Amino acid sequence: MTKKTAHIISHTHWDREWYMPYEYHHALLVELMDTLLETLERDPNYKSFHLDGQTIMLEDYLQVRPEMKGKLEQYIAEERIHIGPWYILQDEFLTSSEANIRNLQIGHRDTKQYGGKISKVGYFPDSFGNMGQAPQILKQADIDVAMFGRGVKPTGFNNQVSEDASYESPFSEMIWQSPDGSRVIGILFANWYCNGMEVPVDEAQAVAYWEKRIPDAEKFASTNHLLFMNGCDHQPIQTDLSQAIEVAKKLFPDVDFVHSNFNEYVDRVREELPENLKTVEGELRSQRTDGWYTLVNTASSRLYLKQMNADNQTLLEKVAEPLAAFAHQAGKPYPHHLFVYAWKTLMQNHPHDSICGCSVDEVHREMVTRFEKSKHMTEMIVNESLDSLLPQIDTTAFEGKRAVPFTVFNTSGYERSGVVEVTLELKRRYFSEAHPTVLAAEMKPEPIEPGVVIDSNGNAIDCEWEDAGVMFGYDLPKDKFRQPYMARIIKVRVQAQHIQAFGYKTLAWVPVTEAGAAATAEASSLVTGEFALENEFLQAEVQSDGALKLTDKRTGHVYDGLNVYEDAGDIGNEYMFRMPQGSTPLTTKDVQAERKLIENTAFRAVIEVKHNWSIPVSADETLKQEMLDVVDFPKRTAQRSTEMVPFVIVTRYTLDRGAKRVDVNVTMENQSKDHRVRALFPTGFTAETHVADSIFEVARRNNVPEQEWQNPSNDQHQQAFVSVSDGAHGLTVANIGLCEYEVSQDNKNTIAVTLLRSSGELGDWGYFPTPEAQCLGTNTASYSIIPHAGDVVASGAYAEAYSFPVPFLVRQTDVHEGRFAADHAFMAWEGEGVAFSSLKMAEETGDMVARWYNLAHEPRALSVTLPAAASGFYRSDVLERAGEAIASVDAQRANMDLGAAEIFTLGMK
Template sequence: MNKKAHIISHTHWDREWYLPYETHHMMLIETMDTLLDTFEKDPDFKSYHLDGQTVLLEDYLEVRPERRELLEKVIKDGRLKIGPWYVLQDEFLTSSESNVRNLQYGHKDAGRYDKEVCKVGYFPDSFGNMGQAPQILKQAGIETAAFGRGVKPTGFNNEVSADDKFESPYSEMYWESPDGSKVLGILFANWYCNGMEVPTDIEEAKEYWAKRLDDAGKFASSNQLLFMNGCDHQPIQTDLSEAIKVAEGLYEDIDFVHSSFDEYIDALKENMKDDLQVIKGELRSQQTDGWYTLVNTASARVYLKQWNQLCQTLFEKVAEPIATMAHNYGFEYPHHLFEYGWKSLMKNHPHDSICGCSVDEVHREMVARFDKAKDVAKYIIKESLNYLTSQIDTSEFAKLGDKVYPFLVVNTAGYNRSGVVEVDVNIVKKYFREGHPNEIAKEMRKVTLPKFKVVDINGNKIDAKITDLGIKFDYDLPKDKFRQPYYSRLVRVELETKNIKSFGWDTYALIEDTQEIDASNQNSLVKENVLENEFIRAEVQENGSVKLLDKTTNKEFKDLCIYENTGDIGNEYIYMKPVGETPLTTKDVKAKIEIKEDLPYKAVIEITHNWEVPASANELLQEEIEEVLEFKYRKSQRVDKMVPMIIKTTLTLEKSSKGLKVKSSFNNTARDHRMRMLFATDIESDIHYTESIFEVAKRDNHTYETWENPSNCQHQHAFVNIHDENYGLTIANKGLNEYEILNDDRNTIAVTLLRSVAELGDWGVFATPEAQCQGEHEAELEIIPHGKNIYDSFKEAHIFQIPMVTKEMSIQNANLENNNSLLEINGYGIMWSALKLEGKENNNILRVYNLEDKESTLEIINCKIKGSKYISNILEEKTQNNIDSTVNLRKSEITTIGIG
């Protein structure tokens, strides 16, 4: 049987990268115009793969709406292949639910064109691939994945070498998720440009095909050879039909076809060998020399990652659950607003965007997009909360007197929780319609506030801090009339809530306190340099480090929260410490230690380091950058000049918390360096665990024998953990996506707070002065020790990221109880991921996943949602009707349950 050369036309379209978005956008318009013209002029130009992302259709039609009919025609005719994603995301830097929304909206967009989505899990240039991808794809009806990285080494300019030490001898393999789901994997072993610019000249074609056929044959497991006719922003090859005819004339034993992924995969499955390797879990290029994993994009422009974590959390862990809670009591779930908001956010999720490895103009625009997405999420939260508060009965508070100011606290997490929250309460307000604003302002200033206290619905006093914020201008936006500005006298209430149920709420009130405060009865959580509650004891040392005792296990951890600083002469993609440099740390720097707050429910210690670090790299670095000298061979060092690095670290311990909250603030005046916080664990283990997409990934502390890179940084989401059979330590974070387990005999966890570099890197000279990230920075972490039940610490890490929602209320008669819960879930090792509504039948969707490597059982209890329960796939399509409230999950399974 003849070999067949499948030539698939495509372009890998980075929406923004080495040029700003709109420049790439204008280039896309020209590319799409040429493509549509080529389809019309050349019937032999059979198909084109639109890079697996439907956002390009939106981008094109935004400028060329008059070409919609022609675009729809080539899609319906099967010539233009679209989907399955909305954008080509970086999988490791986007959350589990972001990856799901990306797939869902890609499928929805493709469905609008009355054509089935291209069922290929397309990851051409992801900087590593998530371990649960096969399970996610299988649930979406996708049996094949195509990817460019993670299995074999990709070097400078994407050069790939064959080596039988690596996971697969072929470019085809099976890829298996932890739950056992398996898809056919296709590696772009010769990259996704191995069939670009096919010559029409016979002599050039002979040389071209001799090399390309040989290269493809080195990796292929069958006589079906894949040639990708395109590359990054590659123009359409309009003479491809002629080029294919030339190739056909050169080889009698090879069939050259203008193909598609569907045709290629069908032919491949009929002809591939039986001995394909099975690769399992994450594809992170660990069996390589370690230089080109591109993992350090997790710390390029950390501020972007913090923005992303905030926005993702607001949508998936606050806005969707609270809108669902409100919907079950009559609120109209705003699907259209969620789609707009999610898409605004996901436009920041392509790999060159969220990875922070583009030119400065790109990342400036990203901040504006994040701001826009945040505002959409907050609007949905506000509207949902307004409706929910209108339905909750607070009449019981009327018994407490005339001056009673109720407020609501909502827990949108899938776990019961306690914790400290804040709410602003208007004690008195007066609208501008009632007088001149100047006079109203004066009147508000003269208001004398009584001494207040906070009580629960039964009148029991709750420990709280009440702060007079003075007068405030604000306004209402009624649904039925013009805006209503007012001045108010505002107080801020901070209190510790107790065990608010999952997807639930509780009500409190601010009332006048007529009793004298007895300070002798107040319990203190702080004494000198020690913070202590019933669970942990944290002692601050002279150098500002923390010695922490877990009272439940009697395990003590030392040398926590030490800062490390090194030079970085790499780029936005890759960290590179100057050769021979010894890291600086605060281990021998004396710190200033102050008690900032001492309240019955929380205490705060502030630690100040007056430190100095080198100002920058020396002048040689700029020369090496301008010469496009590969970072591995750079000789530049840091200068002798030092600049101040004043770091303020606040430690907060709440009365009921099992973790110590850490906030680091500093003004970065240095360049070409990296800042990390170190947590020595002193736990003997060769492995560690970190949250990834729908799993807690188990990773080796040590590298493979092929590894050369002195650094072994990795990706994380909410936390990283090391434990043995008796105890462990979890370090949670907010938007700090890079960590490393140091090879220091202490299994120290190093979390990157900042990385400052001067250039984009990659294939040319692109200066990125804003990637030095100068100015004010803030980072938040939580230290969570644990005993044998590791999952409690993982839940605590999730809760750390999710804010509780608060709102002042009025005293009213209404239908809903003053404390309530929509539903609760139980199950050892089972984590909550989503509570939302699906868009077709408006049913409730609960998504969970099992962290256990064995079957576990989910119980849905106290469920207030009406309707029957069923199982759906990741696209939220029904697969099994009429289940009960107990669901068995196989090991590592992602399960979506519909109710309605």
């Protein structure tokens, strides 16, 4: 009989913040690290420790104990402390595609700084589901094994795992395959990541311990190598482990007990893997479970955090990084150090217990500050990049017209049009001239000469403007003290048309007397009825209950009853939604709403709807007692209160000229607890599946869950959008930070997007009240309704959805010569069914790198054109390393074939 090997891997799973505030955890981390270093120094038989796959633990420790850096580096170099590959252990579905990549990049970067060999394991010990493209991402980083605790076998209360061998994989080892075909070895913590914790030294206790643990591990292991994880959440170091291992060797001579590490364990497992391993494909979301413990509703806990995160991620990866890359082309150094700081600060909010909103209130208060810090640094990068670019844009086309030029930048990666607003200074006077109150008094009554907006060819563009009086401002010169001033200003709104991807368009405000014949631009209103709007592509009618009737003029298809609101009771917790047994959600269908037209210009119309609704004030008193008694949420009997409170919802429907979507902005005044609010979009389509934007893919998911599913809800994660199509027509709902949706089983395939969820406790293993998770007060939501022909990929509607959250940048300039034309694109690309992901400078090579991914499950062509500064193309990867050269059609254009579902990174010298 072949001898079994028990691989005991010491670790601690370090939730940086969770059921205690960050600094409580921080103090315990310092104590743990001190003990670890002492143990490594004292006990040469304590072979190694796995630092939870996240390098941020080193930063957090050295913040308090900087004098210990030398010892840390010593043990990392000796491979007694194993670090990487991540910066933090993220929630994979609530952080963007590029945030997952930056996490991997910065984890590798930090590992090199400590001089260590990276732990080449894709470590996902407690992610609440695993992204389908993880194998492809890992393989591109030279990692061919993933360790995970959830997503494949059902995990229940207290992390009890099903032993049903008929499930997706009979073994803890399996092959995990991405949509592109990339494959890694997947290893499930089938007995959780604590099955080797607190190994006894006492012989009698050790016999009982190992007689249970060894068979438990053998049930799932496909090889003779058994994994025992010596640690758990915030588990202190077992300082007598060496002695405990010697005791185990004495008591069980037929088992080879070794103090191991993941690299050694995986190497041994790889040698013995059987040929009959099962292959699991794509997303691992616990689809084949009863659905009660997927933790999916963390996607809607404290939605304000998800919205702040979406804004921050978009600003970093879709605005600041490409803009800084453009500025680099213009000669400005790329601020890698500032980007690393901004990303790290943002990613400190990305651990699963943080971004999931499933911690105590103190944790999430601190997250708001981090979001603001990251955002402010990113805004500084944006402003510095614009300050570098604007003087190099040639605006002499407006010379001699008393023009006030301004430039509109589009960094979304797709050509787009949109309404922008800019504050223009017509006159500026510095404090050095007179006291500011004197300046304001003198400037305020000065009349504003009527004007018009023109483009660089002198064509007039429809605009709206208003006199905005006098404004305070200041300059921060690089060579002198700050320079405060007062300025005479106007506010201008204009629709910027067809701005190229990665480009800009320069416009100018000029007096009507200077514009001449160009000032005759005219366009009809978009308002076609009392509460009806229409442009070239869409007809939208706001009905008496506030719902939207939308006609796609391109196909003639009509969608009725869109954007009805639903309110349901929630007696669950921050992890999981649970509607009270037997209760029925309330809706605004047929509830009379107030409607009014609040904006009507040549390029935009807005209808505002107000619902003066009433909903239950909370759950009844039973819920509080069930929480105190730690009754598991599926077994609760609480109902909704009979007391009602006002719930006011103000909705704004916006239709722009030339737009293929209707944008929706919602403001809710929430006075109620223990409930969930969703917007409903009945598609009316016959379809068995739908698609949702996920990490580097548009994931196809079943509308009806698997037969094992018992949870009445089938909520799921989304990134930018969810879409349903019957093949001929499709409806897509894009969003900003609204990460939870469900396609309802109501014979209408209704898309239900969560706008607000209120809950009063953390949940999990005890009672931790979270009153701030009730999200009382003002809550907002932004989303967009996009009808189209066919599905979201074939129709190209995905570009509309991806562009929706990305803001235009508008900045005033002056008339001057420059190296770049007034209207310009820094690069261009084409690719049907291909999505843009990022554009930035690589830190190690100094080259520009851009990333796309193929949304189709078949090959697609990608063509990229660069300006004259480029001297060559090469294939890169998610770590942005230089790979094989790519032949170009000419000096500035390269054509590539992307494989099915491929994530493709292009390096440009």
